[in-house]
Amino acid sequence: xxxxxTGHWDDVYRERDExxxxxxxxxxxxxxxxxxxxxxxxxxxxxxxxxxxxxxTRLVERGVHDVTVLDVSGAALDRSRRQLGEAADxxxxxxxxxxxxxxxxTYDLWHDRAMFHFLVDARERAAYRSRLRRALxxxxxxxxxxxxxxxxxxxxxxxxxxxxxDGLRRALGDRFTLVAHRHHVHHTxxxxxxxxxxxxxxxxx
Ligand SMILES: C[S@@+](CC[C@H](N)C(=O)[O-])C[C@H]1O[C@@H](n2cnc3c(N)ncnc32)[C@H](O)[C@@H]1O
Numbered sequence: 001x002x003x004x005x006t007g008h009w010d011d012v013y014r015e016r017d018e019x020x021x022x023x024x025x026x027x028x029x030x031x032x033x034x035x036x037x038x039x040x041x042x043x044x045x046x047x048x049x050x051x052x053x054x055x056x057t058r059l060v061e062r063g064v065h066d067v068t069v070l071d072v073s074g075a076a077l078d079r080s081r082r083q084l085g086e087a088a089d090x091x092x093x094x095x096x097x098x099x100x101x102x103x104x105x106t107y108d109l110w111h112d113r114a115m116f117h118f119l120v121d122a123r124e125r126a127a128y129r130s131r132l133r134r135a136l137x138x139x140x141x142x143x144x145x146x147x148x149x150x151x152x153x154x155x156x157x158x159x160x161x162x163x164x165x166d167g168l169r170r171a172l173g174d175r176f177t178l179v180a181h182r183h184h185v186h187h188t189x190x191x192x193x194x195x196x197x198x199x200x201x202x203x204x205x
Pocket of ligand 1: 009023049051052070071076098112113
């Protein structure tokens with residue numbers, strides 16, 4: 001699969017601070033709400049396409065001990081590590097393209113806000129699904145947020161696929177049950193509204 005994306009995202013994170021990243025949010029409130037609904041104790045979590053998101057940090061602050069973040073951009077993860085200082089040691093960091101990443105263990109929860117929707121090609125989505133199924137323990141949960149049907153058609157100059165919760169569930173294959181979902185209007189740092197859907201799904205045992 002083409003690898004031009006690594007360069008694209010590294011350039012984005014090197015050139016722009018958070019005030020110029022459309023997806024930036026200080027408070028990952030909807031992700032945390034759905035994490036609460038999943039209701040899992042002693043959880044292991046992986047955040048896919050985490051960028052400089054605060055989600056992993058908030059989980060560590062809540063006492064979640066086993067937190068991993070993965071992103072294709074080393075520049076994004078370096079920035080996150082610097083921002084976190086010593087707390088960065090409490091997180092596992094993986095620089096990898098999820099489409100080719102070989103999972104070596106399983107997690108209770110897979111989180112992805114605004115990464116899956118960049119996979120516009122069916123083969124890329126199949127590669128993502130295969131990693132999701134290998135990395136999530138049976139009975140585990142996935143929180144996946146994408147642009148909703150009334151959301152933007154592109155982000156960061158790249159086309160996206162927009163979803164509603166049922167369509168997302170179908171895109172992930174037949175072993176997921178939709179547990180809860182939210183429609184959320186995110187406001188970019190410069191105030192533009194963007195519609196997202198957030199889905200909480202459970203992988204069958
Ligand atoms: C729109 S940003 C969202 C970042 C973060 N999830 C958040 O909510 O702030 C998309 C992220 O996905 C990462 N990404 C894009 N394609 C990827 C891939 N194939 N594998 C892993 N990460 C990828 C980018 O580097 C970027 O950090």
